[in-house]
Amino acid sequence: xxxxxxxxxxxxxxxxxxxxxxxxxxxxxxxxxxxxxxxxxxxxxxxxxxxxxxxxxxxxxxxxxxxxxxxxxxxxxxxxxxxxxxxxxxxxxxxxxxxxxxxxxxxxxxxxxxxxxxxxxxxxxxxxxxxxxxxxxxxxxxxxxxxxxxxxxxxxxxxxxxxxxxxxxxxxxxxxxxxxxxxxxxxxxxxxxxxxxxxxxxxxxxxxxxxxxxxxxxxxxxxxxxxxxxxxxxxxxxxxxxxxxxxxxxxxxxxxxxxxxxxxxxxxxxxxxxxxxxxxxxxxxxxxxxxxxxxxxxxxxxxxxxxxxxxxxxxxxxxxxxxxxxxxxxxxxxxxxxxxxxxxxxxxxxxxxxxxxxxxxxxxxxxxxxxxxxxxxxxxxxxxxxxxxxxxxxxxxxxxxxxxxxxxxxxxxxxxxxxxxxxxxxxxxxxxxxxxxxxxxxxxxxxxxxxxxxxxxxxxxxxxxxxxxxxxxxxxxxxxxxxxxxxxxxxxxxxxxxxxxxxxxxxxxxxxxxxxx
Numbered sequence: 001x002x003x004x005x006x007x008x009x010x011x012x013x014x015x016x017x018x019x020x021x022x023x024x025x026x027x028x029x030x031x032x033x034x035x036x037x038x039x040x041x042x043x044x045x046x047x048x049x050x051x052x053x054x055x056x057x058x059x060x061x062x063x064x065x066x067x068x069x070x071x072x073x074x075x076x077x078x079x080x081x082x083x084x085x086x087x088x089x090x091x092x093x094x095x096x097x098x099x100x101x102x103x104x105x106x107x108x109x110x111x112x113x114x115x116x117x118x119x120x121x122x123x124x125x126x127x128x129x130x131x132x133x134x135x136x137x138x139x140x141x142x143x144x145x146x147x148x149x150x151x152x153x154x155x156x157x158x159x160x161x162x163x164x165x166x167x168x169x170x171x172x173x174x175x176x177x178x179x180x181x182x183x184x185x186x187x188x189x190x191x192x193x194x195x196x197x198x199x200x201x202x203x204x205x206x207x208x209x210x211x212x213x214x215x216x217x218x219x220x221x222x223x224x225x226x227x228x229x230x231x232x233x234x235x236x237x238x239x240x241x242x243x244x245x246x247x248x249x250x251x252x253x254x255x256x257x258x259x260x261x262x263x264x265x266x267x268x269x270x271x272x273x274x275x276x277x278x279x280x281x282x283x284x285x286x287x288x289x290x291x292x293x294x295x296x297x298x299x300x301x302x303x304x305x306x307x308x309x310x311x312x313x314x315x316x317x318x319x320x321x322x323x324x325x326x327x328x329x330x331x332x333x334x335x336x337x338x339x340x341x342x343x344x345x346x347x348x349x350x351x352x353x354x355x356x357x358x359x360x361x362x363x364x365x366x367x368x369x370x371x372x373x374x375x376x377x378x379x380x381x382x383x384x385x386x387x388x389x390x391x392x393x394x395x396x397x398x399x400x401x402x403x404x405x406x407x408x409x410x411x412x413x414x415x416x417x418x419x420x421x422x423x424x425x426x427x428x429x430x431x432x433x434x435x436x437x438x439x440x441x442x443x444x445x446x447x448x449x450x451x452x453x454x455x456x457x458x459x460x461x462x463x464x465x466x467x468x469x470x471x472x473x474x475x476x477x478x479x480x481x482x483x484x485x486x487x488x489x490x491x492x493x494x495x496x497x498x499x500x501x502x503x504x505x506x507x508x509x510x511x512x513x514x515x516x517x
Contacts, residue, residue, distance in 0.1 A: 029052055029053055029054045030052060030053050030054070030309045030310060030505075031053075031054045031056075031294055031306075031307055031308050031309045031310070032045075032048050032053055032054065032055045032056070032308065032309065032310045032311075032312065032505060033056050033058065033296075033298045033306050033308040033310075033311050033312070034048075034055065034056065034057045034058065034311075034312045034314055035058055035269045035272070035298070035311065035312065035313050035314060035315050035319075035320075035323065036057075036058075036059065036066075036313065036314035036315035036316070036319075036320075036483065037057050037058070037059030037061075037064040037065070037066075037263060037265065037314075038064070038065060038066025038067070038068075038314060038315075038483065038484075039065060039066060039068055039248070039249065039252070039491060039494055039495065039498070040066075040314040040482045040483045040484065040487070040494050040495075040497070040498040040501075041057055041059070041312070041314035041315075041483075041498075042057065042064060042065075042249065042252040042253065042256060043095070043252065043494075043495055043498035043499060043502070044312050044314060044480075044482065044498050044499075044501055044502045044505070045057045045256045045261045045263075046252060046255050046256050046259065046261070047498075047499055047502030047503070047506075048261075048502050048505055048506065049256055049259035049260050049261035050259060050260075053506075054260075055256070055259075055260070055261035055262070056261070056262050056263075056264065056306060057256065057261065057262070057263045057264065058264045058267050058269050058298070058300070058306070059263065059264065059265045059266070059267065060266070060267065060268045060269070060315075060319075061265070061266065062265055062266040063265065064249055064252075064253055064263065064265060065081075065246065065249030066081070066484075067081035067082055067451055068081050068082045068245050068246060068248060068249050068491075069081040069246060069249075069449070070244055070246035071349070071447050071449065073349050073351050073400070073445035073446065073447045074351040074398070074444045074445025075445075076351060076391075076394060076395055076398070076400065076445065077243075077244060077246075078244065078349060078384065078391070078400055078402075079244045079245050079246055080347060080349065080447065080449045081245075081246075081347075081449070081451065082245050082490075082491065083240060083244070083245055083382070083384070083388075083402075084108065084238040084239060084240045084245065085238060085239060085240070085245065085490065085491040085492060086237060086238050086490050086491070086492035087237060087238060087239055087492070088237070088492050089492055089496065091491075091492055091495045091496045091499075092491045092492055092495055093105060093239070095248075095495055096241070096248065099248070099251040099252065099255060100251065101241060101247060101248070101251055104241045104242040104243060104247065105239050105240075105241060105242075106239060106240050106241065106242050106388065106389075106390060107239055107240075108238065108239070108240060108364060108387045108388060109360075109363070109364050109386060109387050109388070109389065111360065111363040111364055111386070112124060112126060112363050112364060113362075113363055113364050113365045113366060113367055114362045114363055114365070114366045114367070115144060115185065115186070115189050115366065115367045115368075115369060116189075116366050116367065116368040116369060116374055116375075116376065116433060117144065117185055117369050117371070117374070118369075118371050118372065118373030118374055119146075121362065121366060121433065121435065122140075122143050122144050123140055123143075123144075123363065124140075124144070124186070124189075124190075124367065125138060125140040125141045125144060125186065126140065127229070128186070128225060128229075129208060129211070129225045129228055129229060130170070130187055130190050130191060130194075130207060130208060131182075131186035131187035131188075131189065131190035131191070132174060132178070132182065132186070132187055132221060132222070132225050133153065133178075133182065133186065133222060133225070134222050134223075134225040134226040134229060135222065135226075136150050136151075136153035136154040136156065136157075136178065136182075136222055137150050137151075137154055141153070141186075144185055144186060145181040145182060145185050145186065146181070148181070149179060149181030149182065149185070152178065152179035152181065152182075153178040153179055153181070153182050153222070155178075155179075156177040156178050156220045156221045156222055157219075157220045157222060157223070159177070159220070167204065167212070168203060168204060168205070168460065169199075169200055169201075169202065169203070169204070169460060170187070170191070170199045170200075170202040170203070170204050170207055170208065171183060171187070171188075171198060171199030171200030171201070171202065172200065173204060173215075173221065174187050174199060174221070177220070177221040178221060178222075183199060184369060184370075184371060185369050185371070187199050188369060188370060189367035189368060189369045189370075189380075190367060191207070192367075192370065192379060192407060193367050193379070193380050193404075194489065195207065195459075195489055196345065196406075197459055201459050201460055202459065202460070203459065203460050203462070203463060205463075206463065206488070208228070210228060211224055211225075211228060214227045214228055240388060242390040243390070248491075267300055267301065267302075268300065268301035269298055269299065269300060269301070269315075269319075269323065270299045270300065270301050271297075271298070271299035271323065271326070271327075272296055272297075272298055272299070272311050272313075272323045272324075272326075272327040272479075273296065273297050273299065273326075273327065274295065274296060274297075274327075274328070275293055275294045275295055275296055275297050275307065276297075277293060294307035294308050294309050295308065295309055295310070295477065295478040296308040296309075296310075296311050296327075296478060296479075298311060308478070309478060310478045310479070310480065310505050310508065311327075311478065311479055311480070312479075312480040312481070312482065312501060312502075312505065313479070313480070313481040313482075313483075314481075314482050314483050314498070314501075315483065316452075316483065316485060317483075317485035320481060320483065320485075321334055321335070321337070321469075322335075324469075324472075324473065324479070324481065327476075327479065328476050328479070330472060330475055330476055331472050331473065331476060333472065334468070334469060334472060337465055337468065337469075344406050344411050344412045344415065344450060344451070344452050345404060345405065345406040345412060345450070345451050345452075346404075346405045346406055346412040346414045346415070346422075346448060346449065346450045346451075347402055347403070347404055347405075347448070347449050347450075347451070348378075348402065348403045348404075348405065348414070348422060348423075348426040348446070348447070348448045349400065349401075349402050349445070349446070349447045349448075350400070350401050350402075350403070350423075350426055350427065350430060350443055350445070350446060351395070351398050351399070351400055351443065351444045351445030351446075352398065352399045352400075352401060352430075352438065352442050352443060352444070353397075353398050353399075353442055353444050354399060354436065354438060354442045355397070356436050357383070357385075357386075357399045357434065357436060358399075360383060360386035361434055361435055361436060362381075362383060362433065362434050362435070363383070363386065364382065364383055364386055364387035365380065365381050365382040365383050365386075365387065365401075366380065366381045366433040366434075367379075367380050368380060368381075368433070370407055375432055376428075376429045376432050376433060377405065377413050377425060377429055378403040378404060378405055378426070378429040378430075378433070379404050379405065379406070379407050380403070380404045381401060381402070381403050381404075381429070381430060381433045381434070382401065382402045382403075382404075383399070383400075383401050383434070384400040384401060384402055385398075385399045385400045385401075386399075398444060398445075401430055401434070403426050403429055403430060412450065414448070414450075415450075419446070419448065422448055423440065423443065423446045424440065426446075427439065427440050427442075427443060466485075466486050469481065469486065470486065477508070478508070480501045480504060480505060481501070482494075482497050482498045482500075482501040483497075483498075
């Protein structure tokens with residue numbers, strides 16, 4: 001007879017515990033409701049949609065993907081939101097490969113962009129970081145900021161170390177080390193294009209991790225930029241998908257469905273509240289079933305509710321904060337956080353029948369320095385068919401250009417304008433930026449779309465606000481929050497943050513099951 005504690009005696013107990021765990025998983029799937037069907041919400045849904053989980057995505061609009069979207073202009077399907085992804089970290093490429101789209105990853109034309117200055121339009125210097133030059137006296141830098149600006153920037157290498165490396169504002173650091181011409185003509189056009197924010201408002205630790213430390217080691221800002229660039233792997237900093245980035249959203253939606261998740265589009269969420277047993281008849285929870293009471297009820301605009309063991313807020317900042325602040329007493333303080341106003345951006349797509357554009361006179365596009373005398377209203381132009389060869393192959397010789405309106409901290413200049421007025425303005429700006437006479441008769445297709453951007457994660461003070469939100473939500477069981485307003489701009493930030501949120505949801509499920517056995 002086996003003695004107590006022997007392997008033969010322990011085996012049945014271990015097998016019994018495994019049977020109990022399997023039964024628990026089969027009997028009571030964790031109900032996960034995800035509020036927001038952008039990329040963050042879809043990634044969480046895909047990661048959680050597996051045995052033991054019932055996943056529902058609720059999206060207020062009638063389509064998924066957030067700012068990763070598509071439109072058809074003159075018969076051409078184009079991205080009307082994000083059209084590329086940052087390659088840093090490899091997170092986006094990894095997800096794309098998991099979704100079976102890895103063979104569609106493409107690199108943009110390496111020709112690069114130009115910058116529009118009051119004195120003219122010149123190629124954006126290549127050997128830099130966020131517009132900060134690594135070699136202030138390089139010919140392309142001198143062409144952009146002149147010898148006066150270049151010599152001032154070179155003084156960076158002659159200034160003593162002293163207290164450098166202590167600045168938090170990117171703009172303040174560049175201004176101090178290299179002068180206003182580098183800041184206004186090179187750095188500002190880049191940061192407003194990437195982050196929709198002025199350099200003075202950006203946190204160095206977020207937009208350029210390691211820059212301050214490298215500055216201390218090298219003794220100059222240009223030397224620090226050289227060091228960081230040397231440590232970056234060769235290749236494009238941003239890639240795209242042949243066919244368009246919108247294909248990522250379609251693949252995510254299909255994957256969620258294949259894994260058993262469901263999506264409710266065109267459905268608004270009005271509340272997230274703790275579950276009350278006496279209200280069970282108003283939810284999907286039926287008295288007398290084996291399903292345990294949920295933690296939460298998610299109230300929908302039509303008056304119905306969804307039971308949830310875990311709620312993941314993946315909606316934009318304003319909607320998420322509004323729901324969180326009334327979901328629990330511990331989160332009420334979030335309503336009093338002072339969040340700066342969001343900025344509005346409008347993207348205008350033109351399809352042009354203009355053979356003169358075949359030579360791509362301004363590379364892949366033009367960034368505009370926000371200085372008097374630029375002569376244009378747009379803050380940037382992308383020559384999409386020059387940037388992406390796959391798109392050029394599909395247009396039959398036509399050209400696609402996209403203009404962006406709405407500078408940091410200001411509403412878009414196109415708000416309130418009619419389609420005809422916006423189209424006329426876009427043609428005028430495109431003609432000036434591309435340095436080719438264009439008329440409205442050259443336009444064969446036109447589209448406009450407006451986006452409201454949250455304050456960038458890189459803005460000064462934003463890290464503290466975000467830490468407050470994350471810390472508060474962490475203290476409430478069954479709530480998670482993710483999205484670009486917390487993780488940072490771009491898919492390279494959004495996707496890993498959403499995966500981490502999903503990992504915590506799955507970890508909570510496992511912890512509760514094992515604790516109850």
